[in-house]
């Protein structure tokens with residue numbers, strides 16, 4: 250049965266224990282195609298998604314995201330989507346300087362990736378620890394592209410945890 254949006258946001262959680270079930274390239278492709286529909290400032294789409302699916306490249310990418318011995322669980326990820334930030338290029342005649350929105354745009358596409366994945370039964374973990382030199386080498390970033398976020402993908406047997414979040418009145422006011 251299809252998950253509702255509420256099911257999705259309650260069941261999506263940072264996965265730090267992937268099991269051995271393989272992730273198909275078709276599933277990764279579906280996630281990529283859904284994620285590219287994410288909104289961005291001026292529709293500039295200042296991103297490139299590098300989908301890492303082979304064992305050799307997964308190993309290199311896991312090392313690039315394991316800064317100072319962190320994120321050891323990544324060696325069991327079954328794929329990564331490495332998000333490269335690009336300079337926002339706008340249509341001719343548009344004078345708006347959208348570059349400062351790039352990080353917000355990357356946040357949008359990250360959310361799309363994790364929720365798209367969960368809708369397909371795939372678990373994920375957003376990773377913000379990135380060794381620039383190692384990731385450039387691991388995925389072959391082009392000149393002008395930098396990576397601050399990657400998303401690990403795979404399947405997990407870990408039960409859904411309760412969400413630990415601030416209280417309603419700490420995070421919203423209705424006026």
Ligand SMILES: Cc1cc2nc3c(=O)[nH]c(=O)nc-3n(C[C@H](O)[C@H](O)[C@H](O)COP(=O)(O)O)c2cc1C
Pocket residue numbers: 261262263264265320374375376377378398412
């Ligand atoms: C920008 C960003 C960077 C993150 N980096 C890491 C990371 O390097 N390692 C990790 O285990 N989790 C990382 N996380 C996951 C968060 O710790 C997690 O989303 C948060 O604790 C809330 O838990 P939940 O996702 O299970 O609801 C990151 C999340 C975001 C949004």
